[in-house]
Amino acid sequence: MFQGSMVAMVTPMHEDGSLDEASLRKLVDFHVEQGTDAIVAVGTTGESATLDEHEHCGVIRQVVEQSAGRIPIIAGTGANSTTEAITLTRCAMEAGADACLLVTPYYNKPTQEGLFLHFKAVADAVAIPQILYNVPGRTAVDMLPKTVARLAEISNIVGIKEATGDLARAREILDRCGDKIDLYSGDDATAMECILLGGKGDISVTANVAPAMMHEMCQAALAGDREKATTINTKLDALHHDLFVEANPIPVKWALYEMGMISSGIRLPMTVLSAQYHDRLRQALGTAGVL
Numbered sequence: 001m002f003q004g005s006m007v008a009m010v011t012p013m014h015e016d017g018s019l020d021e022a023s024l025r026k027l028v029d030f031h032v033e034q035g036t037d038a039i040v041a042v043g044t045t046g047e048s049a050t051l052d053e054h055e056h057c058g059v060i061r062q063v064v065e066q067s068a069g070r071i072p073i074i075a076g077t078g079a080n081s082t083t084e085a086i087t088l089t090r091c092a093m094e095a096g097a098d099a100c101l102l103v104t105p106y107y108n109k110p111t112q113e114g115l116f117l118h119f120k121a122v123a124d125a126v127a128i129p130q131i132l133y134n135v136p137g138r139t140a141v142d143m144l145p146k147t148v149a150r151l152a153e154i155s156n157i158v159g160i161k162e163a164t165g166d167l168a169r170a171r172e173i174l175d176r177c178g179d180k181i182d183l184y185s186g187d188d189a190t191a192m193e194c195i196l197l198g199g200k201g202d203i204s205v206t207a208n209v210a211p212a213m214m215h216e217m218c219q220a221a222l223a224g225d226r227e228k229a230t231t232i233n234t235k236l237d238a239l240h241h242d243l244f245v246e247a248n249p250i251p252v253k254w255a256l257y258e259m260g261m262i263s264s265g266i267r268l269p270m271t272v273l274s275a276q277y278h279d280r281l282r283q284a285l286g287t288a289g290v291l
Contacts, residue, residue, distance in 0.1 A: 001099065001129055001158050001182065002072055003200040003222060004037030005214040007207035008045035010249050010256060011059055013265030019055060021062060023262045028066040030261070034211035036071065037201065037218070039063060040101055043076035044138065045205055045249045050267040053084075057091040064096045078103030078133060082118050086125045093128040101131045101161060101203070106139035112147045123154045130156055135163035135186060145172045152180040161186040161203045167193055174198045188240040192233045195221035205248055206239045209255050210288050238284035245277045255281055259291060 009031070012023035031039055041063040042048045042056055051059065060075045067073050075092035077100040079085040089100045104110075105118055123130055132151060136142035142164075151157050162170055163186025173183055174197065182200040185191035191202035195218060207214040213232055220229035243251045247270065254273035256262045258281075264272055273281070285291035 002038050002074070002184075003182070003218075004202075005035075005207050005211065005218040006038040006040055006074065006184070006201055006203045007031055007036050007211060007214075008040045008043045008203050008205055009063075010208055010253050010262065011042060011046040011051070012256075012262040013047075013267060014263055015265050017265055017267045019059065020263060020265065024059065024062055025066040027261065028063055028071075031207075031211055032067070032070045035215040036207060036211045037215060038072040038074055038098075039067065040074045040076060040203055041097075043101055043133075043203075044103070044135070045208070045252065046076060047249060047267055047270070048076050048078075050270070053088070053091075056088060057095065060092050060097060061095040072098040074099045074101050074131065076101045076103070078105075080105035080108050082121050085118070085122050089122055089126040089128060089130070093126055097128065099129040099131055099158065100126075101133050103133040103135060104139050104141050104143050106141065109141050112144055115141070115143050116147055116150055119151050119157065120154060123151075123156050127156055129158045131159040131161055131184070132157065132181075133161040133163070133186065135161075137163070145169065145176050148173055148181075149176040152177045157181060159184055159200070162194075163187050165190045167197065170194050170197055170199060188243075189237070192217060192221050192229050196224070196226060196229070205243050205252050206236055208252050209243075209259060209285065210236060210239060210290050213288065213290075235288050238287050242277075242281050242284040245280065246273060251277065251281055254278075255285060258282065258285070 165187035
């Protein structure tokens with residue numbers, strides 16, 4: 001249903017941590033103008049963990065309204081409570097989102113059967129297309145390919161964001177699921193190779209600051225043009241790594257602030273980027289030609 005560069009968009013905030021709706025709307029327009037292929041609103045990069053339910057649904061509505069049908073909107077609606085995930089997913093559908101992205105339930109460490117039943121319950125409860133999201137480095141639970149294959153049989157589960165960066169894992173998912181669901185990279189550093197393997201795109205942090213280049217790289221990889229994709233990706237490689245010198249979204253929010261796109265606000269327990277990394281990230285932005 002979706003392909004290319006899908007930005008995991010930040011949620012702009014004022015210095016006091018309150019939501020910056022004006023900057024949020026400007027970011028949506030920026031991504032439309034720069035050729036981003038879809039926007040993921042209120043995912044991990046959008047600080048979903050520190051937004052309350054009212055704010056969460058409100059940001060989704062604002063992004064959908066500002067997009068005005070110009071770009072697909074995927075709403076982050078995952079939670080470690082199945083009932084909360086259903087509520088957020090229903091809210092996103094009612095707001096007009098095109099799909100939802102649901103992270104594996106974090107902290108409570110469910111079994112593989114628990115993961116299957118969790119995602120099945122959300123899919124059964126809300127008819128909107130849904131994309132699974134596996135990121136064990138942040139959730140302390142790893143959804144295995146055999147579980148993904150079971151979930152791929154559910155009609156409105158249409159994709160998975162696999163953020164392990166493990167290309168062998170990506171290949172196994174493709175082998176097990178075939179064309180039943182789409183595979184998306186959730187790791188910018190290995191996204192090009194994942195797409196060349198058969199993935200449909202990248203749900204990207206780097207696309208926040210270099211959207212046009214990420215779009216071009218993903219399109220080249222989708223077309224099987226390794227040479228062109230590599231040429232572009234080489235310029236982005238430092239960003240792929242340096243946007244994670246501290247926990248996401250700390251570096252990317254600082255980078256967007258440095259570019260004059262948003263204010264410096266970020267919500268505790270996240271803090272602004274440590275001064276020791278400023279020059280390193282400025283250099284990466286310069287190498288990519290966006291600063």
